[in-house]
Amino acid sequence: GQNIDQPTEMTATEGAIVQINCTYQTSGFNGLFWYQQHAGEAPTFLSYNVLDGLEEKGRFSSFLSRSKGYSYLLLKELQMKDSASYLCAVKDSNYQLIWGAGTKLIIKP
Amino acid sequence: NAGVTQTPKFRVLKTGQSMTLLCAQDMNHEYMYWYRQDPGMGLRLIHYSVGEGTTAKGEVPDGYNVSRLKKQNFLLGLESAAPSQTSVYFCASSYSAGQATGELFFGEGSRLTVL
Numbered sequence: 426g427q428n429i430d431q432p433t434e435m436t437a438t439e440g441a442i443v444q445i446n447c448t449y450q451t452s453g454f455n456g457l458f459w460y461q462q463h464a465g466e467a468p469t470f471l472s473y474n475v476l477d478g479l480e481e482k483g484r485f486s487s488f489l490s491r492s493k494g495y496s497y498l499l500l501k502e503l504q505m506k507d508s509a510s511y512l513c514a515v516k517d518s519n520y521q522l523i524w525g526a527g528t529k530l531i532i533k534p
Numbered sequence: 535n536a537g538v539t540q541t542p543k544f545r546v547l548k549t550g551q552s553m554t555l556l557c558a559q560d561m562n563h564e565y566m567y568w569y570r571q572d573p574g575m576g577l578r579l580i581h582y583s584v585g586e587g588t589t590a591k592g593e594v595p596d597g598y599n600v601s602r603l604k605k606q607n608f609l610l611g612l613e614s615a616a617p618s619q620t621s622v623y624f625c626a627s628s629y630s631a632g633q634a635t636g637e638l639f640f641g642e643g644s645r646l647t648v649l
Contacts, residue, residue: 467640524576
């Protein structure tokens with residue numbers, strides 16, 4: 426079967442750095458997405474990785490290792506507004522998206 | 535620019551009732567999707583469409599029907615609602631799919647409760 430694993434919940438302090446991990450086992454791989462979802466709102470696109478390495482976008486970075494079936498989302502200089510769920514999704518060999526259950530990130534002052 | 539709009543935002547149904555969720559997008563996207571989101575689970579694809587007049591089954595299609603008569607609209611129907619269909623439903627659209635990035639744009643969600 427296909428599986429995406431993420432921690433259920435993480436807590437971090439305002440101004441700090443947090444790394445959210447995602448491991449996947451899918452039938453094929455055609456890219457990995459990270460989305461942010463605030464409570465009661467729609468998911469919004471954060472990043473896309475298809476090749477190994479680090480993609481940086483301001484305070485957010487996403488890393489991919491295809492050989493290890495592993496990705497992480499790195500959030501720097503945390504702000505209270507970063508409190509949200511972070512969803513990892515993998516596009517499989519049929520170009521269908523397989524979604525993780527999401528990681529709820531709680532930011533404390 | 536409205537993006538993706540879903541109606542209604544909230545609905546309470548009794549078991550056996552029917553209803554339709556409407557999704558409209560103004561980005562001229564070819565691809566549209568209906569997902570459901572339940573606590574502790576990832577988004578699950580119900581049905582999707584790769585263009586006007588086309589529909590296809592996703593991971594959890596049973597109990598749902600869809601139609602894509604116009605490019606900008608994608609309707610999700612429940613013919614006989616069941617408590618197991620209590621969920622938050624998200625519509626999404628994308629400009630491309632397959633090998634292209636295919637970033638999804640989501641609507642705000644429709645919260646459905648079936649009693």
